[in-house]
Amino acid sequence: xxxxxxxxxxxxxxxxxxxxxxxxxxxxxxxxxxxxxxxxxxxxxxxxxxxxxxxxxxxxxxxxxxxxxxxxxxxxxxxxxxxxxxxxxxxxxxxxxxxxxxxxxxxxxxxxxxxxxxxxxxxxxxxxxxxxxxxxxxxxxxxxxxxxxxxxxxxxxxxxxxxxxxxxxxxxxxxxxxxxxxxxxxxxxxxxxxxxxxxxxxxxxxxxxxxxxxxxxxxxxxxxxxxxxxxxxxxxxxxxxxxxxxxxxxxxxxxxxxxxxxxxxxxxxxxxxxxxxxxxxxxxxxxxxxxxxxxxxxxxxxxxxxxxxxxxxxxxxxxxxxxxxxxxxxxxxxxxxxxxxxxxxxxxxxxxxxxxxxxxxxxxxxxxxxxxxxxxxxxxxxxxxxxxxxxxxxxxxxxxxxxxxxxxxxxxxxxxxxxxxxxxxxxxxxxxxxxxxxxxxxxxxxxxxxxxxxxxxxxxxxxxxxxxxxxxxxxxxxxxxxxxxxxxxxxxxxxxxxxxxxxxxxxxxxxxxxxxxxxxxxxxxxxxxxxxxxxxxxxxxxxxxxxxxxxxxxxxxxxxxxxxxxxxxxxxxxxxxxxxxxxxxxxxxxxxxxxxxxxxxxxxxxxxxx
Numbered sequence: 001x002x003x004x005x006x007x008x009x010x011x012x013x014x015x016x017x018x019x020x021x022x023x024x025x026x027x028x029x030x031x032x033x034x035x036x037x038x039x040x041x042x043x044x045x046x047x048x049x050x051x052x053x054x055x056x057x058x059x060x061x062x063x064x065x066x067x068x069x070x071x072x073x074x075x076x077x078x079x080x081x082x083x084x085x086x087x088x089x090x091x092x093x094x095x096x097x098x099x100x101x102x103x104x105x106x107x108x109x110x111x112x113x114x115x116x117x118x119x120x121x122x123x124x125x126x127x128x129x130x131x132x133x134x135x136x137x138x139x140x141x142x143x144x145x146x147x148x149x150x151x152x153x154x155x156x157x158x159x160x161x162x163x164x165x166x167x168x169x170x171x172x173x174x175x176x177x178x179x180x181x182x183x184x185x186x187x188x189x190x191x192x193x194x195x196x197x198x199x200x201x202x203x204x205x206x207x208x209x210x211x212x213x214x215x216x217x218x219x220x221x222x223x224x225x226x227x228x229x230x231x232x233x234x235x236x237x238x239x240x241x242x243x244x245x246x247x248x249x250x251x252x253x254x255x256x257x258x259x260x261x262x263x264x265x266x267x268x269x270x271x272x273x274x275x276x277x278x279x280x281x282x283x284x285x286x287x288x289x290x291x292x293x294x295x296x297x298x299x300x301x302x303x304x305x306x307x308x309x310x311x312x313x314x315x316x317x318x319x320x321x322x323x324x325x326x327x328x329x330x331x332x333x334x335x336x337x338x339x340x341x342x343x344x345x346x347x348x349x350x351x352x353x354x355x356x357x358x359x360x361x362x363x364x365x366x367x368x369x370x371x372x373x374x375x376x377x378x379x380x381x382x383x384x385x386x387x388x389x390x391x392x393x394x395x396x397x398x399x400x401x402x403x404x405x406x407x408x409x410x411x412x413x414x415x416x417x418x419x420x421x422x423x424x425x426x427x428x429x430x431x432x433x434x435x436x437x438x439x440x441x442x443x444x445x446x447x448x449x450x451x452x453x454x455x456x457x458x459x460x461x462x463x464x465x466x467x468x469x470x471x472x473x474x475x476x477x478x479x480x481x482x483x484x485x486x487x488x489x490x491x492x493x494x495x496x497x498x499x500x501x502x503x504x505x506x507x508x509x510x511x512x513x514x515x516x517x518x519x520x521x522x523x524x525x526x527x528x529x530x531x532x533x534x535x536x537x538x539x540x541x542x543x544x545x546x547x548x549x550x551x552x553x554x555x556x557x558x559x560x561x562x563x564x565x566x567x568x569x570x571x572x573x574x575x576x577x578x579x580x581x582x583x584x585x586x587x588x589x590x591x592x593x594x595x596x597x598x599x600x601x602x603x604x605x606x607x608x609x610x
Contacts, residue, residue, distance in 0.1 A: 002042050003175070004089070004102040007080065009042055016079065028079050033058065037072050041090060041100040050097035073098065123164050124348065125341035126157070129332050133165045136299060136330065140267055143295035147286070149275075149320060150303045152334035154493055155372025158303040161334065162271050165301070169269060177262070178269045179203050183277040185437050191531055192281035192560045195272045196255070197226055203262070204230055215261050220254035222246050226560070228525075248281075248561050252288040259289065260296045267297040275316055276308035281562060283315045290328045306333075336369025345374065346394070353393040358400045372493075380417060415497045418469065429459045430469060433487070434498035435510045436532070441476050443484030444521065448513035453484065460487045469494050478521040479528060512540030519545075527556050531569075543579045547588055550576070554595070567599045
């Protein structure tokens, strides 16, 4: 199947489709011969097709006047809305032939690969939720922006549902931009607009990224300037002049307008993961995007844990409630799987074989339908030899009524069992990796684990291949030029359990090692990781370096027109000063207090209009 602009050449059903603004497809009537001519030209796009070649291909062993071919070309142009003097599709090369000049994309191979991937995924249940997401997507294609929150307890399948929907959108064959932003725990979660900047970076570096960069340069310079690598040296000075005096409100307005322009070219599906770790600036951006009234083919999916929002009085809680009241968002609250869905998952594990009576009920009773609990309990039973899959069918080692599984009071106990099965070296590597969060780079953690990066990577790769604890992620290039493999824990709870296993002394030592390694990797641009560096040095007990990077982070917040964020960071640095001896404290305290005073004076002037 070939696509060009808003047209789709359906070679299976021998017809032409045009995607309308409303998002649905309109069938364009073509005669069989005209369809064959168009197909031949599209399949040979980008090169001259002579009249003789077309005549031989369309009417083999038959003499046909060139005028007949010309009439078919005119007919096709009319169907496409093409103009001979200013062609978008078929260009006439006088006395030679024709050339199909529109970019053509063959979607058959991609669609087949995605369809195979979709069919091989062990994703059960959630039919209602998928249907609701697809309904939102159809509204998006009609220019009605959509904001959808997927919520639920840890392990309930929020990310799995979002991933499944994204894959289905790709299989549908729409030319769609998809980007993902991950909120991170700790200091990184406080960095202004962190997940949105991550998603924008993907858009700028992905297919068609040049146009996104150009849109940001024209409509959102305060955002483009956050990506120094994407800005040419001769543009940097111009951008800096343009953003002088910019405000937080301007940044929000610019990103709204820029994304509307981006979605005028192609629909955009934006997934923001773990919003319970999002800072207030990301929440403000979500609110602003949801409330804009202009049409936009933008759909934002955000995942979060409701319990975490309630405990921390998170700003997203208030924003989401207000959006719901004004019908500006939807919430999909995931519930545990039912027993029949547990049975469906077990059947998929054995290739559809009949399940032993009572097995699904046993798994369901001890997991309460939590997908992560279910998978973990199942693996635990298999490791103990209680059940197994042999020759495509389930085998029961002991009678089900004699299997006395402990109800998982918490997943922590089961994760501990999984960890204990690993070698001592693998456990040490994972404990070190847990120090920085769910995502980690081997080049950073290897030093703290007293091993080289290659050995560290080999251990992680082995675990990922066995689907144990971690999985592979995209590699990372650091400012000093080092490229490192990266991995992520399959669930945040794995990371939390491993982190709690560390003694306070060892934990502080690892934080310090990691901070020192990151400091070297980010030496050319320390501001890119200032908050992360401050966190590691604070946890490692190096107060001076923690204070240093907090001040750098405050500078970054100031450049992003977030004085309140800068003040909060400086207040934190002021608190750390109390841990220093009096002789070391004075100079740093004076500098920080002076900067805080300037921020507070600016607030007073703004409030009073003086």
